Amino acid sequence: MNKHYSLQTKTLLTTLCALLLFTFGSKAQTTVDDPHYGIIPAPASITTGQGTFVFSQLTQIKADNVKDRNVLFLKDFLLNNRHFNNKLSKYNPKIKSSKGTTLIITSKGAATLPKEGYKLTITPRRITLVGKDAGLFYGIQSLMQLFPVETSGTEKLPCITIEDSPRFGYRGMMLDVSRHFFTVPQVKKVIELMAAYKLNNFHWHLVDGQGWRIEIKKYPKLTQVGGYRMQTMYGTNRDWPDSLSYGGYYTQDEIRDVVKFAAARYINVVPEIEMPAHSEAALRAYPELKCELPADSKVPAREVNNIYCPTPETFTFLENVLTEVMELFPSKYIHIGGDEANKEPWKASVFCQNLIKEKGLKDEHELQSYFIQTIEKFLNSKGRSIIGWDEILEGGLAPNATVMSWTGEEGGIAAARQKHNVIMTPQTTGNYFDHYQSGSPQEPVSFGRYAALDETYNYDPVSKELTPEEQKYVIGTQGNLWTEYVPTVAKLQYQIMPRLFALSEVAWSKPENKDYTNFSEVRLAKHFARLENLHYNYRVPTALTVIDTMVFGSKFTFAPKSVVPGAKIYITYNGRDPLDTDWEYSSPVTIIVPPNEKREFKTRVITPTGRRSIATRILMVNKGLMPSTDYSANKVGLTCKLIKSKFTTPDQLDYAAIAVKDSVVADKLSAEALKKDNPNFGMVFNGYISIPADGAYNFSQASYTDTEVQIDGEKITEAEPALPLAKGFHKIKVKYIYNVPAPIPGQYRIRQTPLRVFISAPGAVGKKEIDPATLFN
Template identity: 70%
Template sequence: MTTNTAKKVISLFAAITILTLISVTTANAQTVPAEDPYLGIIPAPASVKKVAGAFIFSAQTPIKADWPADKAVVFLKNYLKDSRHFNNKIAKHNPKVKVSAGLVLTSYGADKLPAEGYKLTITPKKITIVGKGAGLFYGIQTLIQLMPVQLSAREKLPCVTIEDAPRFGYRGMMLDVSRHFFTVPQVKQVIALLAAYKLNTFHWHLVDGQGWRIQIKKYPKLTEVGGYRQQTMYGNNRDWPDSLSYGGFYTQDDIRDVVKFAADRFINVIPEIEMPAHSDAALRAYPELRCQPDDPKNPSRSISGIYCPTEETFTFLENVLTEVMELFPSKYIHVGGDEANKQPWKESAFVQNLMKEKGLKDEKEVQSYFIQRMEKFINGKGRTMIGWDEILEGGLAPNAIVMSWQGEEGGIAAARQHHNVIMTPQTTGNYFDHYQSGSPQEPVSFGRYAVLKETYEYDPVSKQLTPDEQKYVMGTQGNLWTEYVPTMAKLQYQILPRLFALAEVAWTKPENKNYDNFADVRLANHFGRLEAMDYNYRVPTPFAVIDTILFGNKFTYTPQSVVPGAKIYYTLNGRDPLDTDLQYVSPVTIIIPANEKREFKARVITPSGRRSIATRVLMYNRPLIPATVYANGKPGLKYKLVKGRFTSPDQLDYVTLTDSATTDKLNAEVLKKDNPYFGIVYDGYIDIPEDGSYNFSQASYTDTQLFIDGEKLTETEYVLPLAKGLHKIKVKYIYQAPVQTPGSRVRQTPLHIYMIEPGEAAKGEIEAGSLFY
């Protein structure tokens, strides 16, 4: 599966006249602020009752468990030994014998708890964790989070009673290892992170067009041929030399090792074997499974990355899935089913005859036939099929679970049909391969932004569903596609801290969620842990707003960091700050002379040397630009158009614009139907509703130029102080119809200009009613 690359331009700020950010005391990694109701725990528990006192944990603390060999108990013993250097002995616990001191791990009373629930009680003399199976394991994970980051011989734990259970039964994350391969230890590191934050499903995307990663003994060429490729370019991202082969795969013993590692942490591993599309790697190995075009002299117009629905193909896939299901005990088997380019089916005489034979009206129904046939085989093995939401096309397989990725619509439709749904929309912050901000300093990623707050505030249960329909929402999942993730450091950067937000969405009831507490207080402990583990997380910026422009003559700044021990550096000369620049220790006040500019940049640098994106504030002491006196305005804009190929809007200054007309809005889409390439210049006035600072942004700064009162707005200077009334507006735009190649995704840059009024948080396109000529 590949992700939608359509770029969504978002506003970075709402302009205000004075910026005064109040500093917040950084939480110490070993203590939790008194105002935190959740003691730094992520995901936030259902119930926390704090009392006075503390328990002192040490290597001498006696530990008793109902079953010392229980995998949750063994996990705790290994954690204490390997991570805290405590070699505590664990004795058999008899529930009938009262224990007055130490740590007790018991299932006695767990029958009264919800599924996967636990109860953790800490008194000055005793810690008790009540839970069974996964519940006991999650109680242990909460206890671990209450331990300080810094090691010591005697560790102080707060006295508290926590009763907790998850909101959803399905709490997952997907890792794509096809585009870039990750080793068994690296995969285990990801799984360990999921377990630490009470996620219980690892969706392993083992197969795609770029690489086949799982050994299938009956078909050795799948990994011998399909497991390797020559260099691959994604966009402008080339990450290995052209002459080198790239790849790798997991042996069946590797798979068993990972599955056991996950099971020991109460994580179910769901394998994904893509079909019918995204099958290029398999078809490189076994080209006889492709569809052949009706006319051999006229090769297919598309890249044939889709299986032909022949009996040979179904036998192949059934044999593959038989070996897969022998390796994975998971109830669920994922078959993909997304983004199928059906052109090879349209050109195949076999498929066209199959449609007539089976009474299938189009290729979408061929896909439905394909998926339903595979589902019948999977069900016959006692398993349940999961597919991306395209499996709804042509009719949904009877018992299939829908994983809704394109948006929420597929999941809503499936729930209304009473099919179980896993919500993982790319439009709600669940895609961890998306950019984490609009800053050009971010490492290359997919085009959309998925900021931490968006991930955190997503609710998988749509309000469009009735209460009866809502019960079909099994849970939620985050996805990391790895086209732009060639290293473990990049993987960690992409998922952290968004993984923490996902965990809270999946576990915590909405009424117990609070983003400010999560981001400004509780994340502190977890950043401290990531620092100690040397993980490459994305460091939060010193200001929530990365890039802004302000107008005025005096500004005071108090940047902050939630990362324990981090320092903030700033510059006033336009350069991105380094650790050799000025260190922030107290509020910085800047006075700007009339008609002059100043720039304040700040950056967080953590104790391990990790750096945040540098934030920028451009300050400009200039008066409001007066409105134009113009009494005879008519609604709309004038425009002039010229046909021709252009590489820059500047070239429109040197040609004669012949065709002229008026339009009621800034929209060139209607012109594209008859003009494969052209340049256009709009002129007129925009009506500004009130005095203030106005933010303008464009869908593209390479194809579009915007002028307000003769001033060109750019990516770095895009705000103007405007007086109420009419102001001249000029827009230059060039367009070239993209050249389509087989299998390519066509991206066009539309003419979109957005304006944010003072105090507004959301962006909207310039309204037609505000334009005059």
């Protein structure tokens, strides 16, 4: 995300840039300035009282049932985390409390609370926590968050009353263990984090093309063969040596252990067994389950090996597998995938074509629906329900299916309108935690989209396109971590933290109680301090809100700050990324930029445990406005040349376009209509863009690899994306190349980058595509 600043005059840019961010003490204590008292997710209601409660070794704990698992969970926290071995006794409301301080845990009054709700009241001498089952557990989590990060002989807690319950019943997190395998202790750490932030469904992606991770006793080769693979490359990411086998799986006893561990924290484990596609691992083990194609078939083997053939033998196999799965998972929901099914093998299969005719189906899409409905009937007969990715809408939705909308919101909206339950988890709204957390090249390799923390936080799963009645079918939301680019636990934790904090607030808190500024600049401090103490890895927030930006003027003052308690900020002025051997920031920095020159200011945060943020860069330019061009024809649209050939960089179009004499007028910057009939081509657009007012304008494109933009002959780059432009017309040139991407085994979620060019006006928040009405030739 880039940010620019307005021009104050036509000839000299004198913007004073003051980037004032986070200020925290080293102990990250909760203060009265925080309306949520550091609690994540934000509670439904908090009322502030007078005074404080002093918790100590002498505080008595009284509970309806001293052996209740929630009571014992809190007792364990106090003993092992706070070093308090408090006296625990049965609560009798008829007996007057003794002198001193008391913590009362009771279900009396819980019947009037919403589902999963609790009430926590803290007065100077008494803490009363009312709740039952999951609600009581969540009340304990909020109470635990009120304790300071550091331990001491006594702990001061604010006198407040919290009445709280969740917005959604389904609050999920998905972990893919097929692409990279994680051990039981590593999985349990994810579940612990989920429980601490009131998430209640762990979607365990156990099966995919790259590895079968669950022991099925009736079919031992699923793990013996399907659980292992040779080295694999995803894009340009290779993370283990060549010629070595990679894999692993969970025994059924290990599965039971994880399910029990999660249930103790009120987390339901939803297993995913992929079908009909993403099935290479199973088909490596049992190749007889794939389609038998004619000898002259041209369908690539990789496609044949990816999808089950819907034969009676396949359904028997899957029913046997699911029978063992259901014995291990008490979950109402069984996730059956259903996404990204390449149906070319079905088109070429004589059996499938005969089956389509026999069942009176229209096409392969309806054959997929038949496949899904067959599995659903079996699971329904066992008292279970299916969840599927939104592609299960193709060919008609199974009668009782819940749709998990991932490609965007459209599938979820369509399912809700058909009165099906929906879990919103779009890859376009910050819910995919395998995506990059910023556009900086310093980020570790990830999937090629962005999901910044504020995007995750600001997502509302309930679409405004739905009527109030249809909105009731949105039962929750989920974050997903696909692990193509996540080979280690350190990377896993980096990818989900702090986005899991944001997800929890989206899933639990009512929209009116959310506040991103308070969340990111106040409450996160305490939770980062906890992660530091627990030695968890996480993405350290940068010292400036923008990572790489360009500003115009002659004098700038910066005051970078860190949200992480005890962190230090290091700075440089010479273009190098800061190290801990560089200057440590201590007070606001003022920089003078001579006319027609540039200066760089870089920062990096280093936490007390040595974790580092990526470096931020501010390029300061003292440059006058670029004059407008004398143009008055006002013919809407850009001239466009199409070159039908294969190019590797947009620069190659400069020479190729010279030989092309014919051009047309394009009414907008787009290439989508040409992609159907042209597998490889380049386009060159020329014309003028109308700039409405003097100012610094920020330009960007969907891809800097496929697209090049020039304004008045100056190339727009990621490093220097802004230009100071005078009001009026300026020359614009856009070059775009398109090549049909070669398929990469094991990689599915790649989409060819479209031609999109964005502009940000001075003072505007965010970016918008260039308005076609502002383009002329």
